[in-house]
Each structure stands twice: as structure tokens, then as C-alpha cells.
Amino acid sequence: MTTVPTEPILEIKSVSKHFGGLAANSDVSFTMDEGMILGLIGPNGAGKTTLFNCITGYYPPTKGEILFKGGRLNGMTPDQVCKLGMVRTWQKVRPLAKLTVLDNVVVGALVRTGSVKEAREIAREQLHVVKMAHKADFLAGGLPIGERKKLEVARVLATKPDLLLLDEVMGGLNPAESEDIIQLILDIKKRGLTQMVIEHDMKAIMRISDRIVVLNSGEKLAEGAPQEVVSNPEVVTAYLGEAHV
Amino acid sequence: MPPTPRNRGLAVLPIVLGIAGVVALAILPKFVESPYALQMMVLFFLAVIQGEAWNLIGGYGGQYSVGHAAYFGIGAYTVIVLLQSRGIAPWWGLFPALLLAVLVAAIVGSITFRLRGPYFVLASIAVAEIFRLAALNWKQLTNGAEGILLSGIPPLVIAGVQITDFSSKVPFYYMGLALAVVTVLVTIWFQGSKLGYYLQAIREDQDAANSLGIPLTFYKNVALMISAFFTAFAGALYGLYVGFIDPQTAVGLDISVQIVLTAIIGGIGTILGPVIGAALLVALSEALRSNALTDLLVGIGIVNPASTIGQFLRDNLSHAHMLIYGVLVALTILYMPDGVLGGIKNQIRKRRARAAAGGAA
Amino acid sequence: MTIFLQSLLSGVLIGGAYALIGVGLTIIFGVMRIINFAHGDLVMLGMYASYFLFTLGNVDPFVSIVFVFPLLFLFGAILQKTVINKVLNALPQNQILLTIGIGLILSNTMMLLFTSDYRIISTSYSSGSFRLGEISVSTPLLLSFVITAAVTAILYWFLLKTDTGQAIRATAQDRDAAQLMGVNVKRMSVLATGIGAGLAAVAGSLISPTYYIFPQVGQPFTLKAFVIVVLGGMGSVMGATVGGVLIGATESLAGAYISSGLKDLVVYVLFLLILLFKPAGLFGKSRV
Ligand SMILES: Nc1ncnc2c1ncn2[C@@H]1O[C@H](COP(=O)(O)OP(=O)(O)OP(=O)(O)O)[C@@H](O)[C@H]1O
Ligand SMILES: [Mg+2]
Numbered sequence: 053m054t055t056v057p058t059e060p061i062l063e064i065k066s067v068s069k070h071f072g073g074l075a076a077n078s079d080v081s082f083t084m085d086e087g088m089i090l091g092l093i094g095p096n097g098a099g100k101t102t103l104f105n106c107i108t109g110y111y112p113p114t115k116g117e118i119l120f121k122g123g124r125l126n127g128m129t130p131d132q133v134c135k136l137g138m139v140r141t142w143q144k145v146r147p148l149a150k151l152t153v154l155d156n157v158v159v160g161a162l163v164r165t166g167s168v169k170e171a172r173e174i175a176r177e178q179l180h181v182v183k184m185a186h187k188a189d190f191l192a193g194g195l196p197i198g199e200r201k202k203l204e205v206a207r208v209l210a211t212k213p214d215l216l217l218l219d220e221v222m223g224g225l226n227p228a229e230s231e232d233i234i235q236l237i238l239d240i241k242k243r244g245l246t247q248m249v250i251e252h253d254m255k256a257i258m259r260i261s262d263r264i265v266v267l268n269s270g271e272k273l274a275e276g277a278p279q280e281v282v283s284n285p286e287v288v289t290a291y292l293g294e295a296h297v
Numbered sequence: 298m299p300p301t302p303r304n305r306g307l308a309v310l311p312i313v314l315g316i317a318g319v320v321a322l323a324i325l326p327k328f329v330e331s332p333y334a335l336q337m338m339v340l341f342f343l344a345v346i347q348g349e350a351w352n353l354i355g356g357y358g359g360q361y362s363v364g365h366a367a368y369f370g371i372g373a374y375t376v377i378v379l380l381q382s383r384g385i386a387p388w389w390g391l392f393p394a395l396l397l398a399v400l401v402a403a404i405v406g407s408i409t410f411r412l413r414g415p416y417f418v419l420a421s422i423a424v425a426e427i428f429r430l431a432a433l434n435w436k437q438l439t440n441g442a443e444g445i446l447l448s449g450i451p452p453l454v455i456a457g458v459q460i461t462d463f464s465s466k467v468p469f470y471y472m473g474l475a476l477a478v479v480t481v482l483v484t485i486w487f488q489g490s491k492l493g494y495y496l497q498a499i500r501e502d503q504d505a506a507n508s509l510g511i512p513l514t515f516y517k518n519v520a521l522m523i524s525a526f527f528t529a530f531a532g533a534l535y536g537l538y539v540g541f542i543d544p545q546t547a548v549g550l551d552i553s554v555q556i557v558l559t560a561i562i563g564g565i566g567t568i569l570g571p572v573i574g575a576a577l578l579v580a581l582s583e584a585l586r587s588n589a590l591t592d593l594l595v596g597i598g599i600v601n602p603a604s605t606i607g608q609f610l611r612d613n614l615s616h617a618h619m620l621i622y623g624v625l626v627a628l629t630i631l632y633m634p635d636g637v638l639g640g641i642k643n644q645i646r647k648r649r650a651r652a653a654a655g656g657a658a
Numbered sequence: 659m660t661i662f663l664q665s666l667l668s669g670v671l672i673g674g675a676y677a678l679i680g681v682g683l684t685i686i687f688g689v690m691r692i693i694n695f696a697h698g699d700l701v702m703l704g705m706y707a708s709y710f711l712f713t714l715g716n717v718d719p720f721v722s723i724v725f726v727f728p729l730l731f732l733f734g735a736i737l738q739k740t741v742i743n744k745v746l747n748a749l750p751q752n753q754i755l756l757t758i759g760i761g762l763i764l765s766n767t768m769m770l771l772f773t774s775d776y777r778i779i780s781t782s783y784s785s786g787s788f789r790l791g792e793i794s795v796s797t798p799l800l801l802s803f804v805i806t807a808a809v810t811a812i813l814y815w816f817l818l819k820t821d822t823g824q825a826i827r828a829t830a831q832d833r834d835a836a837q838l839m840g841v842n843v844k845r846m847s848v849l850a851t852g853i854g855a856g857l858a859a860v861a862g863s864l865i866s867p868t869y870y871i872f873p874q875v876g877q878p879f880t881l882k883a884f885v886i887v888v889l890g891g892m893g894s895v896m897g898a899t900v901g902g903v904l905i906g907a908t909e910s911l912a913g914a915y916i917s918s919g920l921k922d923l924v925v926y927v928l929f930l931l932i933l934l935f936k937p938a939g940l941f942g943k944s945r946v
Contacts, residue, residue, distance in 0.1 A: 108508065110504075110508075129507070129512065130504075130507045130508045131507050131508075131509075131510045131511055131512045131513075132512075134508060134509060134510035135510050139508065139509070139510075140508055142504075142505065142508075146502045146504065146505035147501075147502075147505075148497070148498050148501035148502055148505065148506075149501055149502075150497075150500075150501055150566075151497055151498070151501060152646075152650075155494065155497075158494060159494050159495070159497075159498040159506070159509055159511075160509045160510075162491050162494055162495065162510075163509060163510030163511075166491055167491075168489060168490065168491060168494065171491075171494075189646075189649060189650045190650045191646060191647075191650070207509065208509075211509060211510055
């Protein structure tokens with residue numbers, strides 16, 4: 053690998069995404085450095101998930117450019133993006149319902165190996181990481197929501213990514229489960245992975261983020277260190293105001 | 298941690314049973330000479346091959362092709378046309394037949410796999426209909442609706458020794474058995490392979506699969522090509538065995554439906570599902586054809602043979618196998634959507650998972 | 659030029675009946691999101707109903723639609739309530755297989771009951787035609803087209819002007835929203851299947867003087883109905899109406915200029931092309 057350490061791992065350059073007349077993202081730019089956690093926040097419908105979709109190749113951006121490890125992603129399909137080392141979870145979880153929990157993770161691991169045996173080993177490790185080894189032989193479709201979210205994380209970890217995009221992995225969880233996930237995210241950071249995290253829970257996002265980007269009506273409203281961002285009056289009115297009333 | 302047999306290769310018992318079963322089938326013709334019994338077995342093997350082949354793309358991959366008659370027909374027509382009008386022996390004719398089927402699968406897949414759900418099903422039907430209409434209209438080659446009656450198969454001679462002259466059903470029996478065993482083995486390999494995992498992921502959720510690094514169309518195409526290969530092989534065997542093909546019996550929509558039915562009755566996405574489905578369907582069609590079902594109804598006293606109903610059944614039930622197929626499809630979808638084996642498998646999995654959770658707690 | 663006009667006219671006339679078949683399919687799809695693979699077999703039932711009304715009761719096939727529609731409406735409604743309703747939330751593949759099964763049951767039951775003999779209805783006007791300059795116009799086709807237009811007009815009036823019709827359209831737009839607005843979507847599903855079946859059967863009656871009637875006659879109509887509906891945009895009644903006429907004309911022109919044996923093939927190729935390049939159909943996403 054010849055990545056120069058000073059080069060950002062991800063650069064979003066004036067990305068816009070329009071659905072008909074609706075600008076779900078307009079002219080969004082920011083960069084991410086290796087190893088950091090970037091919190092992406094904004095009210096419902098701000099365009100956070102849409103940005104994930106653009107970055108990972110689900111939608112072609114209407115305008116703008118996305119660079120991952122210095123290379124252009126435009127025009128790449130989600131599977132190619134995954135192979136390059138960037139992978140996302142789904143806000144509305146998408147377990148492979150009729151496969152076992154273990155096999156769900158095996159599918160993720162297979163992107164790095166042709167050997168199913170090796171993939172199973174990777175998968176078991178990742179299940180341990182998210183503390184779900186005891187559920188390995190359950191059908192994924194039968195899991196409660198908290199475990200489905202963890203399974204999403206184990207599955208993307210198994211693809212051995214450099215950059216993880218987590219879309220509301222704490223959504224709908226109870227405080228104990230959320231705490232588990234927070235610890236998990238911090239552990240993943242310790243291993244040197246870069247993460248972009250969408251979350252509505254402000255306390256959580258303040259704790260884990262190195263930097264925060266705020267989206268509102270598709271536009272980037274603010275960016276900065278967590279403390280800076282929450283004290284930004286525009287953010288308070290546009291986002292925090294609404295969320296806390 | 299309890300071992301999970303399904304995941305650690307095959308357990309010993311199924312292997313032993315499987316080998317014993319195949320050996321028993323292999324020596325069966327030594328003891329059974331009834332052409333009727335052999336006929337049933339050949340039809341059973343053909344159904345197994347088609348069901349297993351469809352299962353790869355339809356059962357594991359969730360891509361419900363209702364157009365597999367296209368590949369069946371390509372196999373049958375290529376071999377028969379080459380033999381009948383060019384005198385090319387079937388074992389040579391097979392090569393272009395299978396190659397053509399795989400090629401067509403690659404093209405059809407590249408076009409239709411962009412479609413999802415009902416649109417894919419519709420497209421698969423349209424493709425098969427295009428082939429049926431081609432067979433119907435390209436008269437110089439296919440003799441149109443009249444079909445082609447095979448005038449004979451040259452004897453198979455290897456190194457000066459005549460292996461068979463195809464005058465009995467026995468050589469077809471062994472070819473069918475061999476190919477059926479091969480398709481089952483391929484399915485076993487497939488289920489445990491990366492390809493099999495990827496197809497199942499695609500079946501469960503295409504977007505999720507795509508995000509985990511799976512190029513969807515590529516893997517669907519590979520599975521379809523393998524599937525088309527064996528389906529065409531079955532078509533070729535069928536044509537040679539029956540000695541007659543026409544557009545309806547070799548490329549008709551009924552063929553496609555039968556193939557799907559074989560797989561879903563037994564249980565899609567399982568190794569033995571299509572075998573069970575094939576056994577059930579062949580036995581059922583035969584029971585209808587031979588009026589055994591009417592005899593049974595009369596025998597247990599439900600129907601009076603002299604009554605109008607008894608007479609009606611005796612006269613008509615033998616033509617009713619497509620009707621019964623329709624009833625079976627409907628009942629399977631309504632009451633047993635996972636098929637016979639699928640239902641059992643779910644039960645076992647649940648129990649095992651419960652036991653594993655109990656052990657770990 | 660004469661050949662062109664002649665085939666165009668015959669195509670458009672037969673296209674009227676196609677449009678009814680397609681509209682029936684699209685209404686069922688719109689309301690329940692189920693593709694009815696037994697649709698052509700409903701056309702076949704309509705043909706048989708008219709045949710028996712004609713031979714046993716001496717009812718003219720064009721008049722018979724006043725009996726055939728309610729009969730098949732009832733049949734469709736019962737079919738929905740007893741069977742199709744059970745798979746509303748099943749996988750689309752399974753819904754399709756179920757309706758394929760229903761189609762097999764219908765056509766093969768008819769075969770058991772009435773054999774696979776070809777039957778014809780020979781009315782006084784069956785082979786009648788008159789000339790319009792160079793072009794000859796088939797009387798039964800023209801009559802059927804006129805009736806088709808009337809039936810379509812009534813249908814549009816029903817969908818646009820009556821409360822029930824609007825409820826059906828609302829359900830087709832957005833099932834959940836309709837339910838929230840107090841529409842009885844279950845009832846709408848029953849009604850839609852009834853209407854769809856009735857329209858298919860009426861189309862069957864209308865073409866019965868010019869077609870052979872046999873148990874397997876429906877299958878090609880099922881496929882044609884898909885082509886029409888996909889062409890017009892799944893769920894769009896307007897689209898299916900125009901689509902039916904377009905397909906009728908295409909088929910007829912292909913028959914005249916390529917080969918009559920290959921006209922269906924042309925239609926299926928066209929179908930694949932639409933699926934690939936314009937999957938939303940010519941009329942976009944608009945529904946009903
Ligand atoms: N495929 C699509 N077609 C049309 N509009 C879309 C599509 N996807 C998203 N949108 C619209 O784009 C806007 C942004 O949606 P998005 O899902 O990105 O928001 P979000 O920030 O993730 O919201 P939430 O916090 O609720 O998840 C919304 O108005 C949404 O309705
Ligand atoms: Mg979102």
C-alpha cells in the first residue's frame with residue numbers, strides 16, 4: 053500500500069443528488085482522514101442516507117466527485133466500492149433472512165477470499181467481536197432488532213474494510229444495547245479503521261465523533277469538532293432546536 | 298461449542314446412504330427387465346436433472362425462471378436436428394448443443410438479470426416463447442409444428458467394441474442415472490461453495506448482497522449457465538429417448554412450469570428437494586396415465602366404478618396430469634411454500650438453534 | 659399503401675379487444691400488485707360462455723356480454739376471496755406461480771369437461787365484411803371494436819366519476835394511504851379482480867365470432883396482456899388502452915410485412931426491449 057498518510061481517505065467534492073425537483077444533497081463537500089470517526093447528523097430527510105447511497109455507488113451523484121484513497125469512485129458499482137475497502141450498513145437493516153447468522157457474515161467475508169473455510173473462520177471472529185457467537189446457528193430473519201443491528205456490523209467488518217459507513221446502527225435500541233454499539237465503534241476505531249456514523253442520538257455522537265458534519269435540507273450546514281458544532285447557533289435552530297422540542 | 302454438521306462438509310451417514318442408493322440404482326436393470334419400470338426410472342432421472350438444474354438459479358438464487366424450456370429445447374433440437382438431417386452422432390452433437398445452451402444463457406442472463414421480481418419472470422417467459430415460435434416457424438430446420446421423428450440412433454462403438462445399439466431402454470437408464478448423480482453432486486458442491494453462498498445472498502436481498510461486494514449479474518449469469526448446461530443435457534437425452542420432438546413438447550410453457558414445479562414441491566434451495574419433487578411428480582403422472590388413481594379410488598370404495606363419476610374418471614383422469622400439476626402448484630404455494638424438504642429443514646434448524654442457545658447460556 | 663392501411667385497420671380493430679384484456683390485467687395489478695397469469699384463461703372462459711349461450715340459448719355473442727360480465731365478475735371475486743387473497747403478501751414469484759397454477763386448472767378443467775375440440779360460433783355476420791375504398795372491413799371486428807369502445811367509456815366513467823371507482827384508483831395509487839383514508843382495500847381487491855376477470859371475459863366474448871374456441875386458447879392472450887400492460891406502464895388504465903391498440907396494430911403489421919407465423923415473435927422481442935429500455939412503460943409511472 054502506498055497511501056501517503058497525509059492524504060485524506062475520503063474526499064467528497066461538491067456532491068449533489070437530485071430526485072426530480074428535490075435536491076436531496078446539494079453541493080456537499082468534506083474530507084475524512086484515516087482513522088477518524090466522522091459523525092454525520094441532520095434532521096429527518098436531511099439527505100444523510102442519500103449521501104451514503106451516492107458514496108457507495110447506489111446512486112450516481114447528479115454532480116460532484118467522490119475520491120476514495122485518492123481514486124475516483126464515480127460510476128463504480130456498490131460491489132466494486134466494497135472491494136476497494138468501503139462498505140455501508142443499512143438504516144433499515146437487511147439481514148439475509150433465511151441464512152444463519154454465521155452464514156450472513158460468511159457472505160461478507162467471501163469478498164476477500166475464495167475459500168469458504170477461511171471465510172467461516174473470519175466470520176466466527178467477527179461474531180465474537182460483536183458478541184453474537186452464541187447465535188451463530190440461528191436464522192438471521194428471527195433475530196430481535198438489537199441483534200440485527202449487530203449482525204449488520206459484523207457482516208461489514210467481515211469484508212475487511214478500511215472505511216465503514218454506519219447508518220443509524222443505534223436506531224431503535226435500548227440504552228444498554230446502544231452502549232454496546234458505542235463500545236464496538238470505539239473498539240473498531242482502535243483497530244485503525246475509519247468510520248462515518250449517522251446517528252440521531254446527540255449524546256452518543258458527541259462521545260464518539262472526532263468531527264461532525266451537519267446536513268440540513270441537503271446542504272452542509274456546519275462542520276467542525278463536536279463542541280464547535282453544537283454551539284453553532286445555526287445548527288441549534290435548524291437541527292437541535294427541532295430535535296429537542 | 299456444538300459442531301454444526303451442515304457446515305462441516307457432509308456427515309458420514311448421508312454419504313453412505315447416498316452411495317448405497319446409487320449402487321442399488323446402478324444394479325437395478327440387472328434384476329428388473331420390465332420396460333415399464335425402466336421407463337418410469339428414465340423419466341424420474343430426467344426430472345431430477347431438470348429440477349436440480351433449475352434449483353441452482355431458481356432455488357438458491359431466487360431468480361424464478363419460468364423459461365427453462367428454452368434451454369431444454371435447445372438441447373433437444375440441436376442434437377436431434379444434427380443427427381436426423383446431418384447424420385452427426387449424438388455424442389458429438391451434444392457438444393454444440395450444450396455450448397449453444399450455455400451461450401444463449403449468457404446472453405439471456407446479461408439482458409434479463411437487470412430486471413427484478415415479476416419483470417424477470419415475464420422476461421424469462423418471453424424468451425422461451427421466442428424460442429418456441431422460432432422452432433415453430435423455422436421449418437427447414439425444425440419441420441415446424443409437425444416435429445421431428447427420429448429414425449434411429451447409430452450404435453455407440455468405442456475402439457472397435459460396440460457398447461450399445463440403443464435398442465433397449467437400458468442405455469438411457471444409465472445415461473439418465475449418471476447425469477442425475479452428477480447434477481446432485483454439482484448441487485452439493487454448489488451449496489458449499491462461494492458461488493452458492495453468493496446466490497443465496499442474492500436471493501435474500503439483492504441490495505444487501507451488492508453492498509457486500511457481490512457483482513449481481515456476474516454471479517447470476519454463472520449460475521444460469523451451469524443450470525442451462527444441465528437443462529439442455531436433459532433435453533438432449535429426452536429427445537433421443539422419446540425419438541420425437543415438436544415445439545410444444547420440447548419448448549412449450551408446460552415444460553417450464555413442470556421444471557419449476559419439480560423444484561418447488563420438493564423444496565427449493567435444498568439438495569434433495571428436486572429429487573423428492575421428481576419422484577412425486579413422475580409417480581403422480583404415471584398413476585394418472587395408467588388410471589391407477591381411479592383404480593385406487595374405486596378400490597377403497599370412494600367411487601362406484603359403474604356410476605357416471607366412476608366412468609368419467611376412468612375416461613378422463615389419464616389426460617388430467619396438467620390439471621393435477623395446476624392443483625399441486627396452487628396447493629404448494631398456499632400451504633407449503635418451502636416444499637416438503639424446506640419444511641423439514643426449517644424444523645431441524647429451529648431445534649438445533651434452540652439446543653445451541655441452550656448449551657451456550 | 660393499401661396493405662399498410664388494411665393491416666393497420668384490422669390491427670386497431672382487434673387491438674380494441676386486446677385493450678380490454680390489458681385493462682383488466684392492469685386493474686388487478688394496480689390494486690393488488692399481483693400479476694395474473696391466469697388472465698388469458700379468463701378470456702377463454704368468456705369465449706366458452708358466449709359459445710354455450712349462442713349454441714344452447716341462441717344468444718348473439720355480442721349480446722351475451724351482458725351475461726358474461728356478471729358471471730365472470732362473480733367468478734373473479736370468488737377466486738380473489740378464496741385463493742388470491744391468501745398470497746397478497748407472498749413473494750412475487752409465488753404469486754405468479756399460484757396464478758399459473760390457477761390458469762392450468764382452468765384450461766385443463768375445460769379440456770376435461772368439453773374436450774380439446776376446436777369450436778366456432780358461426781353467426782350470420784361472422785365472415786361478413788364491407789369495402790371502404792380499397793380496404794375491406796370485417797363486420798364482426800368492427801362491431802366488437804365499437805362495443806369495446808363503449809365498454810371502455812363506461813369503465814372510465816366508473817373509475818373517474820363514481821365513489822367506488824375513485825376508491826379503486828386510490829387503492830391503486832397507494833394501498834396504505836387509501837386504507838388510512840378509510841377505503842376498504844380488501845373490498846377493492848375483490849372488486850378489482852371481479853372487474854378484471856369480467857373485462858377479460860367480455861373481450862373473449864367479443865372476439866368469439868372470429869376465433870377458434872378451445873381450452874388452450876387463453877395462453878397467448880396472457881402473454882399479450884403482459885406486453886400491453888408493460889408497454890402502457892404497469893397499473894395504468896390509460897396506458898393499457900393505448901397499449902392494446904398499439905400491440906394489435908404492431909402485430910397486424912408484422913404479420914403483413916414479416917410473416918404471419920412470426921408476428922407473435924416480433925411482439926415478444928418488442929416486449930423485451932421495452933422491459934429493458936423503458937421499464938416504466940410509455941406512460942411513465944402514472945397509475946389508473
Ligand atoms: N430514491 C429516492 N427517490 C426520491 N426521493 C428520495 C429517494 N431517496 C430519498 N429521497 C428523498 O430525499 C430526501 C433525503 O432522504 P434521506 O433518506 O437521505 O434522509 P435522511 O437524512 O437519511 O433521513 P432520516 O434521518 O429520516 O434517515 C428525503 O426527502 C427523501 O424523501
Ligand atoms: Mg436515513
